[in-house]
Amino acid sequence: CFVVGVTETHYSVISVTVYIILSILSSANSVVNPKELLCNCVGNVICSIVFGHRFENDDPMFQLIQNAVDAYFNILSSPIGAMYNMFPRIVWCFPGKHHEMFAIVNEAKAYIQVQAEIRRKTLNMCEPQDFIEAFLVKMLEEKDDPNTEFNNDNMVMTAWNMFAAGTETTSSTLRQLFLMMIKCPHIQESVQKEIDEVIGSRVPTVDDRVKMPYTDAVIHEVQRYMDLSPTSVPHKVIRDTEFHNYHIPEGTMVLPLLSSVLADSKLFKNPDEFDPENFLDENGVFKKNDGFFSFGVGKRACPGEALARVELFLFFTSLLQRFTFTGTKPPEEINIEPACSSFGRMPRSYDCYIKLRAEE
Numbered sequence: 001c002f003v004v005g006v007t008e009t010h011y012s013v014i015s016v017t018v019y020i021i022l023s024i025l026s027s028a029n030s031v032v033n034p035k036e037l038l039c040n041c042v043g044n045v046i047c048s049i050v051f052g053h054r055f056e057n058d059d060p061m062f063q064l065i066q067n068a069v070d071a072y073f074n075i076l077s078s079p080i081g082a083m084y085n086m087f088p089r090i091v092w093c094f095p096g097k098h099h100e101m102f103a104i105v106n107e108a109k110a111y112i113q114v115q116a117e118i119r120r121k122t123l124n125m126c127e128p129q130d131f132i133e134a135f136l137v138k139m140l141e142e143k144d145d146p147n148t149e150f151n152n153d154n155m156v157m158t159a160w161n162m163f164a165a166g167t168e169t170t171s172s173t174l175r176q177l178f179l180m181m182i183k184c185p186h187i188q189e190s191v192q193k194e195i196d197e198v199i200g201s202r203v204p205t206v207d208d209r210v211k212m213p214y215t216d217a218v219i220h221e222v223q224r225y226m227d228l229s230p231t232s233v234p235h236k237v238i239r240d241t242e243f244h245n246y247h248i249p250e251g252t253m254v255l256p257l258l259s260s261v262l263a264d265s266k267l268f269k270n271p272d273e274f275d276p277e278n279f280l281d282e283n284g285v286f287k288k289n290d291g292f293f294s295f296g297v298g299k300r301a302c303p304g305e306a307l308a309r310v311e312l313f314l315f316f317t318s319l320l321q322r323f324t325f326t327g328t329k330p331p332e333e334i335n336i337e338p339a340c341s342s343f344g345r346m347p348r349s350y351d352c353y354i355k356l357r358a359e360e
């Protein structure tokens with residue numbers, strides 16, 4: 001099956017980074033809200049994987065997908081979304097914005113389907129070029145297996161899931177990362193110092209991460225502190241289960257409370273504070289922490305973790321290598337506490353200056 005290796009991912013991220021840097025350059029030194037910029041670049045990484053190429057930001061098909069993801073998250077974060085998650089059949093019968101959301105998500109899925117039809121005609125079984133082609137190859141290989149999961153519906157759904165699960169999560173984390181840099185300029189300076197020493201002016205690579213414990217610790221700590229998905233996603237117990245003297249009957253819905261671990265004072269010093277030292281030992285070496293549950297844990301943990309970690313590292317270092325982020329108000333007035341929605345904890349909207357470091 002098509003596996004997105006680190007190298008392919010790396011090149012997708014880097015090619016998208018060039019565009020984001022160019023977009024920032026055109027608005028450097030003026031006030032910007034980084035949301036659209038970051039959503040577009042993360043969205044284009046998923047496009048590179050699913051469709052095999054990136055889009056211009058004003059491409060109508062790219063905008064269709066971005067709007068579908070946006071509508072999906074707006075509903076997911078709203079009370080109607082929370083109600084729909086619990087009582088889908090009842091809420092479906094009521095009028096409301098969720099119907100508009102389903103309509104636009106269906107348009108995005110129809111686009112994925114059209115792209116699959118185009119690829120079906122010229123499919124090279126030996127060299128799939130993107131996720132859709134790889135899925136089609138698997139469908140053909142397993143066409144005689146009555147139990148195969150590789151069918152058309154699953155192709156469309158998994159491609160859409162890459163957008164739904166892999167864009168807002170990563171771009172929100174990036175927004176929170178840069179917000180923390182604005183709030184804590186001394187931390188931003190230390191990250192930039194490490195970038196200058198380890199990477200200099202060349203293009204960052206994933207291999208740099210092991211040589212950059214401080215930067216890695218900052219990224220981990222931002223993820224821990226922001227606690228993007230406090231209750232993870234609901235799971236259902238598939239058989240009667242005994243767990244720590246509790247009997248959990250088959251069919252029970254279970255919500256893993258990731259926050260209870262991410263904010264455990266036995267695992268993290270001052271868990272309510274933002275402190276990269278949580279992931280560093282006394283010699284400044286990166287220290288793994290078993291309580292880092294931002295991507296969930298176990299068999300159903302996030303399958304996009306490796307991709308997300310590459311994106312966070314490469315976008316963060318590529319941008320701080322060239323730019324410094326500063327706020328439009330003094331750091332002490334900046335609220336870094338993520339806003340709670342029914343879906344998760346999202347960074348607050350903010351404006352900032354993105355200044356070229358060469359001009360500092």
Ligand code: HEM
Nearest residue numbers: 162165166169170173229233295296297300301302304308
């Ligand atoms: C910073 C970025 C991300 C965070 C914090 C994150 C976090 C999570 C969490 C907490 C879960 C639930 C795990 C569980 O049920 O225990 C999850 C599931 C999932 N994530 Fe991510 N994720 C991120 C990025 C991505 C990316 C980039 C992709 C794919 C391109 C992705 C695809 C998925 C999918 C498909 C699931 C559902 C897995 C299942 O149901 O078995 N995620 N993610």
